[in-house]
Amino acid sequence: xxxxxxxxxxxxxxxxxxxxxxxxxxxxxxxxxxxxxxxxxxxxxxxxxxxxxxxxxxxxxxxxxxxxxxxxxxxxxxxxxxxxxxxxxxxxxxxxxxxxxxxxxxxxxxxxxxxxxxxxxxxxxxxxxxxxxxxxx
Amino acid sequence: xxxxxxxxxxxxxxxxxxxxxxxxxxxxxxxxxxxxxxxxxxxxxxxxxxxxxxxxxxxxxxxxxxxxxxxxxxxxxxxxxxxxxxxxxxxxxxxxxxxxxxxxxxxx
Numbered sequence: 230x231x232x233x234x235x236x237x238x239x240x241x242x243x244x245x246x247x248x249x250x251x252x253x254x255x256x257x258x259x260x261x262x263x264x265x266x267x268x269x270x271x272x273x274x275x276x277x278x279x280x281x282x283x284x285x286x287x288x289x290x291x292x293x294x295x296x297x298x299x300x301x302x303x304x305x306x307x308x309x310x311x312x313x314x315x316x317x318x319x320x321x322x323x324x325x326x327x328x329x330x331x332x333x334x335x336x337x338x339x340x341x342x343x344x345x346x347x348x349x350x351x352x353x354x355x356x357x358x359x360x361x362x363x364x365x366x
Numbered sequence: 367x368x369x370x371x372x373x374x375x376x377x378x379x380x381x382x383x384x385x386x387x388x389x390x391x392x393x394x395x396x397x398x399x400x401x402x403x404x405x406x407x408x409x410x411x412x413x414x415x416x417x418x419x420x421x422x423x424x425x426x427x428x429x430x431x432x433x434x435x436x437x438x439x440x441x442x443x444x445x446x447x448x449x450x451x452x453x454x455x456x457x458x459x460x461x462x463x464x465x466x467x468x469x470x471x472x473x474x
Contacts, residue, residue, distance in 0.1 A: 234466040248407045249375065252458070255437070259462045359465030361373075363473045 233319075235266040237353040237360040243274030244283070244303040249363055250275075254306050256361070257321070261310050264317035268324065268353035270345070273365070276325040276335050278303040279342040304339045311341050324349050369400045369469040373461060376474065377408035378418040384409075387474050388421045395430050402469075404461055405453075406435040410444060419450035426452025433460065 240253045260267050271278055285300040287293060307323060314321045324345035330336055354360040372391060378384040387403070395401045403425065405413050412418045413434040426432045433456035434449060446455050464471050 236462070236465045252375070252406055255458055256462060259459050260465075263462070265462075265466070358468050359471060361461075361465060361471050361473060 233264070233266060234260075235268075235357045236260055237268040237270065237350070237357040239270040239272060239350055239360070239362045240275040240278075241271075241273045241363065241365045243277045244280075246274070247365075249365075250278070250303065253363055254303075254310065257310050258313065261314035261319055261321060262317055264314070264319040266320050266322075267314060268322045268349075268357065270324050270326070270347075270350040270353065271329075271342070272326045272347070272350075273329050274333075276329045276333060279307050279323065279325060279338045280304060280335050281337045281339045308339055308341065322353070324353075367398050367400060368394075369402075369464075369467075370394050371402040371404060371461070371464045371469050371471045373404045373406055373471065373473045374409040374412075375405075375407040378412035378421075380408070383474065384412060384418075385421065388425055391425055391430050392428060395425070395428050401429075402431040402433065402464070404433045404435065404456065406438050406458070408438075408442075410434045410438040410442060413439070413450060413453045414444055414448050415450045419453070423450045423452050 238253060238257060242249050257267060283302045283304045285295050287295045288298045311321045323342035325342050327344040327346055372387055374387050376384055391401050391403055412422060422432045432453045434453055435458055436455045
């Protein structure tokens with residue numbers, strides 16, 4: 230049996246802003262489905278992805294209530310990804326940059342993600358088979 | 367020989383940075399490295415036969431593997447038959463393969 234794989238992904242974009250977030254989630258989902266151990270380092274605006282108070286809303290312009298609008302919430306994606314990883318024998322260590330959290334007042338995270346620092350990204354990269362840094366520019 | 371993978375997400379009609387990626391990929395290939403370009407998001411606009419796809423096609427002839435994300439193509443209504451010669455549709459799973467294999471995967 231081959232050794233379990235470990236990858237690290239760092240993301241910087243805040244929620245509801247960039248297609249990069251969707252691509253990052255797709256990559257993490259593939260790795261989680263394979264049962265990999267995954268470290269996600271959320272930096273800058275990306276610390277808002279796990280914010281617990283994200284709320285679905287209606288769309289009055291289109292005449293849809295909140296249920297019909299079915300607004301996607303990144304905090305729900307993260308919870309689902311963590312569940313997928315666990316179900317497949319892997320794990321997701323989701324680290325929010327602590328300074329970035331404090332700057333933005335984003336300390337109310339869903340259960341699972343933890344605070345850390347860029348040093349954690351370095352350590353995770355050192356221990357990983359591969360690392361992908363997804364910048365904002 | 368090292369293995370490099372560039373994930374290119376920019377629309378070549380919107381960003382000239384794609385030319386830098388092409389140039390770097392070409393130099394790495396000429397230095398004997400294995401190079402893959404994976405076009406994703408608006409980067410797949412450059413996979414259609416057009417003036418913007420010629421750079422990718424040239425790289426493919428140099429031995430660089432050029433791939434376009436099937437999901438991004440589908441989102442943008444780009445049929446595989448419209449892809450430039452030398453560019454193949456591929457699943458994002460391949461990028462996770464490359465990460466797990468320890469290739470140098472660089473986002474652009």
